[in-house]
Amino acid sequence: MTINISECINAVIKGSRNLQFTALVKSSYFCLGEIFSRNGSKALAQLQVGAKFSQTLMKVIEFNSKYVNTMNVYQFDQSRTNFTIEELAAVPGSRQKNYQVLLDEGKCDCGYFQALHIPCRHVLASCSHARLDWKRFVHLVYRMESVFNVYRSEFRPIGHEDD
Template sequence: MCDWANKMEYEMWTQHKDGGRRYGHMMTNISECVNSVLKGTRNLPVASLVKSTYLRLAELFVIRGQTAEAQLGSGHRYSQELVRAIERNLKDARCFTVTVFDRHQLDYTVAETTPTGRFSLGSYRVSLRDRICDCGYFQALHYPCCHAIACCAQSRLDWATYVDEVYSMSEVFKVY
Protein backbone atom coordinates (compact mmCIF):
# COMPACT_ATOMS: atom_id res chain seq x y z
CA MET A 1 0.00 0.00 0.00
CA CYS A 2 2.89 2.35 0.79
CA ASP A 3 4.42 1.80 -2.66
CA TRP A 4 1.04 2.50 -4.27
CA ALA A 5 0.51 5.69 -2.21
CA ASN A 6 4.04 6.93 -2.88
CA LYS A 7 3.40 6.79 -6.64
CA MET A 8 0.66 9.44 -6.26
CA GLU A 9 1.33 13.14 -6.09
CA TYR A 10 1.22 14.41 -2.50
CA GLU A 11 -1.67 16.81 -3.14
CA MET A 12 -3.81 13.79 -3.99
CA TRP A 13 -3.57 12.27 -0.51
CA THR A 14 -2.27 14.77 2.04
CA GLN A 15 -4.33 17.65 3.37
CA HIS A 16 -1.43 20.05 3.88
CA LYS A 17 -0.53 19.79 0.17
CA ASP A 18 -4.07 19.93 -1.26
CA GLY A 19 -3.88 23.60 -2.29
CA GLY A 20 -7.23 24.39 -0.64
CA ARG A 21 -9.20 21.89 -2.73
CA ARG A 22 -10.57 19.89 0.21
CA TYR A 23 -14.33 20.17 0.66
CA GLY A 24 -16.46 19.83 3.77
CA HIS A 25 -18.10 16.55 2.85
CA MET A 26 -14.86 14.71 2.13
CA MET A 27 -13.03 12.69 4.78
CA THR A 28 -9.85 14.24 6.13
CA ASN A 29 -8.72 11.02 7.77
CA ILE A 30 -8.65 8.06 5.42
CA SER A 31 -8.00 5.61 8.25
CA GLU A 32 -11.36 6.51 9.83
CA CYS A 33 -13.06 5.86 6.50
CA VAL A 34 -11.35 2.49 6.08
CA ASN A 35 -12.09 1.52 9.69
CA SER A 36 -15.80 2.20 9.23
CA VAL A 37 -15.90 -0.04 6.14
CA LEU A 38 -13.89 -2.82 7.79
CA LYS A 39 -15.85 -2.82 11.05
CA GLY A 40 -16.61 -6.43 11.99
CA THR A 41 -14.22 -7.98 9.45
CA ARG A 42 -10.91 -7.79 11.30
CA ASN A 43 -10.62 -11.56 12.01
CA LEU A 44 -11.53 -12.78 8.54
CA PRO A 45 -9.09 -14.38 6.08
CA VAL A 46 -7.73 -12.00 3.41
CA ALA A 47 -10.01 -13.25 0.61
CA SER A 48 -13.08 -12.89 2.81
CA LEU A 49 -11.89 -9.46 3.97
CA VAL A 50 -11.57 -8.23 0.37
CA LYS A 51 -14.96 -9.66 -0.60
CA SER A 52 -16.61 -8.16 2.49
CA THR A 53 -15.06 -4.76 1.79
CA TYR A 54 -16.16 -4.83 -1.84
CA LEU A 55 -19.74 -5.81 -0.96
CA ARG A 56 -19.97 -3.17 1.80
CA LEU A 57 -18.74 -0.42 -0.53
CA ALA A 58 -21.11 -1.56 -3.29
CA GLU A 59 -23.99 -1.41 -0.80
CA LEU A 60 -22.97 2.07 0.41
CA PHE A 61 -22.72 3.40 -3.15
CA VAL A 62 -26.20 2.11 -3.98
CA ILE A 63 -27.71 3.64 -0.83
CA ARG A 64 -25.96 6.98 -1.30
CA GLY A 65 -26.82 6.97 -5.01
CA GLN A 66 -30.50 6.38 -4.27
CA THR A 67 -30.48 9.19 -1.71
CA ALA A 68 -28.81 11.57 -4.15
CA GLU A 69 -31.19 10.55 -6.95
CA ALA A 70 -34.22 11.13 -4.70
CA GLN A 71 -32.97 14.58 -3.69
CA LEU A 72 -32.19 15.44 -7.30
CA GLY A 73 -35.60 14.20 -8.44
CA SER A 74 -37.44 16.26 -5.82
CA GLY A 75 -35.77 19.43 -7.07
CA HIS A 76 -33.16 19.98 -4.36
CA ARG A 77 -30.43 22.27 -5.59
CA TYR A 78 -27.87 21.35 -2.91
CA SER A 79 -27.11 18.40 -0.68
CA GLN A 80 -29.01 18.31 2.60
CA GLU A 81 -25.76 18.54 4.58
CA LEU A 82 -24.96 21.83 2.87
CA VAL A 83 -28.50 23.13 3.41
CA ARG A 84 -28.23 22.43 7.16
CA ALA A 85 -24.83 24.14 7.34
CA ILE A 86 -26.12 27.21 5.47
CA GLU A 87 -29.16 27.39 7.79
CA ARG A 88 -26.82 27.44 10.82
CA ASN A 89 -24.72 30.14 9.14
CA LEU A 90 -27.83 32.21 8.33
CA LYS A 91 -28.89 32.03 11.97
CA ASP A 92 -25.44 33.05 13.22
CA ALA A 93 -25.14 35.86 10.63
CA ARG A 94 -27.94 37.80 12.35
CA CYS A 95 -25.59 38.58 15.26
CA PHE A 96 -23.05 40.53 13.20
CA THR A 97 -22.37 44.12 12.24
CA VAL A 98 -21.04 44.46 8.70
CA THR A 99 -18.92 47.33 7.42
CA VAL A 100 -18.39 47.65 3.67
CA PHE A 101 -14.86 48.70 2.75
CA ASP A 102 -15.06 48.44 -1.00
CA ARG A 103 -18.40 47.69 -2.62
CA HIS A 104 -16.82 47.09 -6.05
CA GLN A 105 -14.17 44.71 -4.76
CA LEU A 106 -16.65 43.17 -2.26
CA ASP A 107 -14.40 43.69 0.79
CA TYR A 108 -15.96 43.80 4.26
CA THR A 109 -15.26 43.71 7.96
CA VAL A 110 -17.66 41.72 10.11
CA ALA A 111 -17.85 42.37 13.85
CA GLU A 112 -19.58 39.83 16.06
CA THR A 113 -21.94 41.49 18.51
CA THR A 114 -22.95 38.39 20.49
CA PRO A 115 -21.19 35.04 20.84
CA THR A 116 -22.44 32.38 18.40
CA GLY A 117 -20.87 29.36 20.09
CA ARG A 118 -18.36 28.67 17.33
CA PHE A 119 -16.69 32.07 17.33
CA SER A 120 -15.62 34.52 19.99
CA LEU A 121 -16.58 38.18 19.88
CA GLY A 122 -14.18 39.40 17.25
CA SER A 123 -13.73 41.02 13.90
CA TYR A 124 -13.23 39.22 10.61
CA ARG A 125 -12.17 40.44 7.18
CA VAL A 126 -14.19 38.99 4.31
CA SER A 127 -13.55 39.21 0.58
CA LEU A 128 -16.48 37.84 -1.39
CA ARG A 129 -14.61 38.35 -4.67
CA ASP A 130 -11.71 36.16 -3.46
CA ARG A 131 -14.00 33.90 -1.41
CA ILE A 132 -11.96 34.22 1.77
CA CYS A 133 -12.68 35.01 5.41
CA ASP A 134 -10.35 35.34 8.38
CA CYS A 135 -12.20 32.50 10.14
CA GLY A 136 -10.88 30.14 7.42
CA TYR A 137 -14.14 28.26 6.80
CA PHE A 138 -15.10 30.05 3.56
CA GLN A 139 -11.92 29.06 1.73
CA ALA A 140 -11.63 25.63 3.37
CA LEU A 141 -15.18 24.42 2.76
CA HIS A 142 -15.89 26.33 -0.47
CA TYR A 143 -19.28 27.67 0.65
CA PRO A 144 -20.05 30.90 2.55
CA CYS A 145 -19.32 30.94 6.25
CA CYS A 146 -21.63 32.89 8.56
CA HIS A 147 -19.48 36.04 8.11
CA ALA A 148 -19.71 35.82 4.30
CA ILE A 149 -23.47 35.30 4.52
CA ALA A 150 -23.77 38.44 6.65
CA CYS A 151 -21.85 40.33 3.94
CA CYS A 152 -24.17 38.95 1.25
CA ALA A 153 -27.19 40.11 3.25
CA GLN A 154 -25.66 43.57 3.74
CA SER A 155 -25.07 44.01 0.00
CA ARG A 156 -28.25 42.18 -1.07
CA LEU A 157 -26.28 39.47 -2.87
CA ASP A 158 -27.36 35.86 -3.28
CA TRP A 159 -25.15 33.67 -1.07
CA ALA A 160 -25.74 30.73 -3.45
CA THR A 161 -23.42 32.30 -6.04
CA TYR A 162 -20.55 31.68 -3.60
CA VAL A 163 -21.22 27.94 -3.22
CA ASP A 164 -18.85 25.72 -5.18
CA GLU A 165 -20.59 23.62 -7.84
CA VAL A 166 -19.33 20.41 -6.19
CA TYR A 167 -22.19 20.81 -3.67
CA SER A 168 -24.90 20.83 -6.33
CA MET A 169 -27.02 17.70 -6.38
CA SER A 170 -26.21 17.05 -10.03
CA GLU A 171 -22.49 16.89 -9.13
CA VAL A 172 -23.11 14.78 -6.01
CA PHE A 173 -25.19 12.36 -8.09
CA LYS A 174 -22.32 11.91 -10.57
CA VAL A 175 -20.19 10.47 -7.76
CA TYR A 176 -22.56 7.55 -7.30
Protein backbone atom coordinates in the same frame (compact mmCIF):
# COMPACT_ATOMS: atom_id res chain seq x y z
CA MET B 1 -8.93 14.58 7.38
CA THR B 2 -6.95 11.53 8.49
CA ILE B 3 -9.50 10.76 11.19
CA ASN B 4 -12.38 10.94 8.69
CA ILE B 5 -10.62 8.56 6.30
CA SER B 6 -9.83 6.07 9.05
CA GLU B 7 -13.44 6.21 10.29
CA CYS B 8 -14.68 5.49 6.75
CA ILE B 9 -12.32 2.54 6.41
CA ASN B 10 -13.32 1.23 9.83
CA ALA B 11 -17.00 1.45 8.85
CA VAL B 12 -16.36 -0.59 5.70
CA ILE B 13 -14.23 -3.23 7.42
CA LYS B 14 -16.41 -3.52 10.54
CA GLY B 15 -17.38 -7.15 11.06
CA SER B 16 -14.58 -8.43 8.82
CA ARG B 17 -12.00 -9.30 11.46
CA ASN B 18 -9.95 -12.47 11.29
CA LEU B 19 -10.70 -13.07 7.61
CA GLN B 20 -8.25 -14.10 4.93
CA PHE B 21 -7.04 -11.30 2.68
CA THR B 22 -9.21 -12.31 -0.31
CA ALA B 23 -12.26 -12.58 1.92
CA LEU B 24 -11.46 -9.15 3.37
CA VAL B 25 -11.24 -7.62 -0.11
CA LYS B 26 -14.49 -9.31 -1.15
CA SER B 27 -16.25 -8.12 2.02
CA SER B 28 -15.03 -4.56 1.45
CA TYR B 29 -16.17 -4.67 -2.19
CA PHE B 30 -19.69 -5.79 -1.26
CA CYS B 31 -19.95 -3.25 1.55
CA LEU B 32 -18.87 -0.41 -0.76
CA GLY B 33 -21.32 -1.63 -3.40
CA GLU B 34 -24.17 -1.37 -0.91
CA ILE B 35 -23.06 2.09 0.25
CA PHE B 36 -22.82 3.38 -3.32
CA SER B 37 -26.23 1.95 -4.18
CA ARG B 38 -27.91 3.43 -1.08
CA ASN B 39 -26.28 6.86 -1.38
CA GLY B 40 -26.88 6.96 -5.14
CA SER B 41 -30.59 6.34 -4.56
CA LYS B 42 -30.73 9.12 -1.97
CA ALA B 43 -28.94 11.56 -4.28
CA LEU B 44 -31.24 10.68 -7.19
CA ALA B 45 -34.32 11.17 -5.00
CA GLN B 46 -33.08 14.63 -3.95
CA LEU B 47 -32.36 15.54 -7.57
CA GLN B 48 -35.85 14.44 -8.60
CA VAL B 49 -37.51 16.73 -6.03
CA GLY B 50 -35.45 19.66 -7.32
CA ALA B 51 -32.84 19.97 -4.56
CA LYS B 52 -29.90 22.09 -5.73
CA PHE B 53 -27.62 21.36 -2.77
CA SER B 54 -27.08 18.49 -0.37
CA GLN B 55 -29.13 18.36 2.82
CA THR B 56 -25.93 18.52 4.86
CA LEU B 57 -24.95 21.82 3.23
CA MET B 58 -28.41 23.26 3.80
CA LYS B 59 -28.22 22.39 7.51
CA VAL B 60 -24.85 24.17 7.76
CA ILE B 61 -26.23 27.25 5.98
CA GLU B 62 -29.27 27.26 8.26
CA PHE B 63 -27.04 27.02 11.34
CA ASN B 64 -24.72 29.80 10.14
CA SER B 65 -27.68 32.01 9.21
CA LYS B 66 -28.76 32.19 12.87
CA TYR B 67 -25.90 34.59 13.59
CA VAL B 68 -26.34 36.98 10.64
CA ASN B 69 -28.53 39.40 12.62
CA THR B 70 -25.95 39.68 15.41
CA MET B 71 -23.30 41.32 13.22
CA ASN B 72 -22.52 44.76 11.88
CA VAL B 73 -21.40 44.72 8.26
CA TYR B 74 -19.21 47.45 6.79
CA GLN B 75 -18.76 47.58 3.03
CA PHE B 76 -15.50 49.02 1.70
CA ASP B 77 -15.87 49.00 -2.08
CA GLN B 78 -18.40 49.73 -4.78
CA SER B 79 -18.20 46.27 -6.30
CA ARG B 80 -19.60 44.78 -3.07
CA THR B 81 -16.82 42.27 -2.49
CA ASN B 82 -14.80 43.68 0.44
CA PHE B 83 -16.38 43.73 3.92
CA THR B 84 -15.49 43.97 7.57
CA ILE B 85 -17.79 42.08 9.89
CA GLU B 86 -18.11 42.97 13.56
CA GLU B 87 -19.68 40.29 15.76
CA LEU B 88 -21.81 41.94 18.44
CA ALA B 89 -22.77 38.80 20.35
CA ALA B 90 -20.49 36.03 21.55
CA VAL B 91 -20.55 33.11 19.14
CA PRO B 92 -19.44 29.64 20.36
CA GLY B 93 -15.96 28.85 19.05
CA SER B 94 -15.29 32.43 17.93
CA ARG B 95 -11.75 33.69 18.51
CA GLN B 96 -12.11 37.33 17.54
CA LYS B 97 -14.72 40.04 17.04
CA ASN B 98 -13.80 41.50 13.64
CA TYR B 99 -13.41 39.59 10.40
CA GLN B 100 -12.47 40.68 6.91
CA VAL B 101 -14.38 39.05 4.03
CA LEU B 102 -13.08 39.20 0.45
CA LEU B 103 -15.80 37.60 -1.66
CA ASP B 104 -13.99 37.89 -4.99
CA GLU B 105 -10.97 36.03 -3.52
CA GLY B 106 -13.05 33.50 -1.56
CA LYS B 107 -11.49 34.48 1.77
CA CYS B 108 -12.64 35.17 5.30
CA ASP B 109 -10.44 35.68 8.37
CA CYS B 110 -12.19 32.81 10.14
CA GLY B 111 -10.67 30.40 7.59
CA TYR B 112 -13.86 28.36 7.23
CA PHE B 113 -14.85 29.84 3.87
CA GLN B 114 -11.57 29.06 2.09
CA ALA B 115 -11.10 25.68 3.78
CA LEU B 116 -14.50 24.17 3.00
CA HIS B 117 -15.70 26.44 0.17
CA ILE B 118 -18.98 26.91 2.02
CA PRO B 119 -20.22 30.38 3.04
CA CYS B 120 -19.44 30.95 6.70
CA ARG B 121 -21.63 33.18 8.88
CA HIS B 122 -19.52 36.21 7.92
CA VAL B 123 -19.98 35.57 4.19
CA LEU B 124 -23.72 35.07 4.74
CA ALA B 125 -23.87 38.41 6.59
CA SER B 126 -21.94 40.10 3.77
CA CYS B 127 -24.24 38.63 1.13
CA SER B 128 -27.31 39.68 3.08
CA HIS B 129 -25.98 43.21 3.48
CA ALA B 130 -25.07 43.57 -0.21
CA ARG B 131 -28.15 41.69 -1.43
CA LEU B 132 -26.03 39.01 -3.11
CA ASP B 133 -27.06 35.39 -3.55
CA TRP B 134 -24.91 33.24 -1.23
CA LYS B 135 -25.39 30.22 -3.54
CA ARG B 136 -22.87 31.55 -6.03
CA PHE B 137 -20.15 31.22 -3.38
CA VAL B 138 -20.73 27.48 -2.84
CA HIS B 139 -18.25 25.16 -4.54
CA LEU B 140 -19.63 22.93 -7.32
CA VAL B 141 -18.82 19.79 -5.33
CA TYR B 142 -21.77 20.54 -3.01
CA ARG B 143 -24.34 20.61 -5.83
CA MET B 144 -26.60 17.58 -6.03
CA GLU B 145 -25.51 16.87 -9.62
CA SER B 146 -21.93 16.46 -8.40
CA VAL B 147 -22.97 14.28 -5.47
CA PHE B 148 -25.03 12.09 -7.78
CA ASN B 149 -22.12 11.76 -10.23
CA VAL B 150 -19.95 10.33 -7.44
CA TYR B 151 -22.41 7.48 -6.94
CA ARG B 152 -23.28 7.00 -10.61
CA SER B 153 -20.73 4.20 -11.03
CA GLU B 154 -22.16 0.75 -10.48
CA PHE B 155 -20.43 -2.18 -8.86
CA ARG B 156 -20.55 -5.43 -10.79
CA PRO B 157 -21.00 -8.76 -9.03
CA ILE B 158 -17.82 -10.70 -8.48
CA GLY B 159 -17.74 -14.06 -10.26
CA HIS B 160 -16.54 -17.31 -8.79
CA GLU B 161 -12.75 -17.61 -8.51
CA ASP B 162 -12.64 -20.78 -10.62
CA ASP B 163 -14.32 -19.13 -13.63
